[in-house]
Amino acid sequence: MTAVLSIETPPAGAVAEISASAVAGFIGEQVFDALAGRRALHQVREHLVPQVAGLLLTTRLHAAQSPDYRLRSVHACLVTDCAVEACMIVGTHYRVRALVLRVEQDNGHWVCTLLSLV
Numbered sequence: 001m002t003a004v005l006s007i008e009t010p011p012a013g014a015v016a017e018i019s020a021s022a023v024a025g026f027i028g029e030q031v032f033d034a035l036a037g038r039r040a041l042h043q044v045r046e047h048l049v050p051q052v053a054g055l056l057l058t059t060r061l062h063a064a065q066s067p068d069y070r071l072r073s074v075h076a077c078l079v080t081d082c083a084v085e086a087c088m089i090v091g092t093h094y095r096v097r098a099l100v101l102r103v104e105q106d107n108g109h110w111v112c113t114l115l116s117l118v
Contacts, residue, residue: 024076024086027103027112032071032090035059035099035117052115059117068092 027047033039034056041056048056069092076086082105090097102114 020076020078020084020086021074023084023103023110024088024101025071025074027110028074028086028088028099028101029071031056031101031112031115032088032099036069046109047111049111049113052112055115069095072096 030039030044030047031052034041034044041053044056045053069090072089072091074086074088076084079085084103086101086103088099088101090099098118100114100116100118101112103110104113105111
């Protein structure tokens with residue numbers, strides 16, 4: 001199943017109408033772009049808790065600046081009505097990394113509350 005998630009954050013009642021992968025992909029791609037230095041942190045700060053924003057300030061994937069380094073797949077699970085846990089596979093044909101994240105809905109707004117680069 002493929003779901004399209006608009007740039008707008010979905011309303012609080014729409015959790016069941018979108019897939020966990022769509023939510024994780026939408027937030028995760030922005031986080032990955034900030035991690036790779038392709039997007040400024042202030043552009044994604046609204047989707048991050050302060051701890052994750054601080055982690056992104058101190059961590060960079062310098063190799064990810066290559067255009068070949070991209071999001072390969074998203075594996076996500078809706079663990080509660082307002083929380084998604086996901087693993088995103090990023091990399092090139094020669095190197096692959098995993099980005100593990102938890103996205104939670106806060107006042108109808110999706111935010112990344114946990115991030116780990118494996």
